[in-house]
Amino acid sequence: MPELPEVETIRRGLLPIVGHTIVGCDVRRRDVVRDRTNGSPNPRRGSIEPSALGVGSVVDELVRLGKQLGIVVRDPCGQERVIVVQLGMSGQVSLVDSARIPDAKHVHLVWALDDARRVCFRDARRFGGVTLLGSRSDLDGFWAPLGPDALEITAGQLRDGLGTSTRAIKAALLDQGVIAGVGNIYADEALHHAAINPCERCSDLRTDQIRALAKAIRGVLREAINARGSTLRDYRDPSNEPGEAQLMHRVYARAGLACLSCGHVIEQCRIAQRSTCWCPVCQPINR
């Protein structure tokens, strides 16, 4: 579900918890947690240390790279830990006050704050989860495989990430190692804005097209954040409010409809196992 704009909207919606102490964590489904606080490469078996979940710590900072959210916490000894949240397709994070009982289905984790509010992690499909890191510096290593954050990607970074690959540009945009934060919706939208065919080989893109694409990615994501993310079905911000960025989609999920720019019928195909929509007139293959 969530791509960069949705995760950034969640990050902003959670900012009110900064400075508050986590007093408890109810782990309702253990298998959504990957505990790496013991330094071993593989998730540890057995019970999860409450401290690894942030219990007894103050929330210091909320950071984001691409589609991942990092909740940085600090315990009374000054030890920093990070709870990395990945939402997968159906993940949600909500901030509820004490009166609300988080009894919805598929709520897997519930953190209790010192002021009785709760932070809930919900994920029906369980493609998402949280990873517990033992120190702030571990976050750099954990995020090392990710490419530059899509919100601020430069044309040079995008060119370097695409390299001389012959795969379709759409597939490359979905590769978080090339650029972090673009998913199926905003890949299609950015390609349409940049007038690039999603099947175009990366190696066939001209420099001016890569420049246009980097700009389109930044612009599409910025506007989507301003609209507080796209709600197709599940997505809600931490206050349970839907976003409105779906109203701005120009090609995504519009196969068979008229292009909003030129009126031609929007086509659909599959690239990298994901449905892909584009306008054959606005987005011609290079010749």
Place this chain on the structure above:
DNA sequence: CGACCCCTGCGC
């Protein structure tokens, strides 16, 4: 690289 799998829910 692409193919396949993970999982639940929803619309047809």
Place this chain on the structure above:
DNA sequence: GCGCAGGGGTCG
């Protein structure tokens, strides 16, 4: 019932 869905890891 079946196919599809905003993600991503692993395999060959």
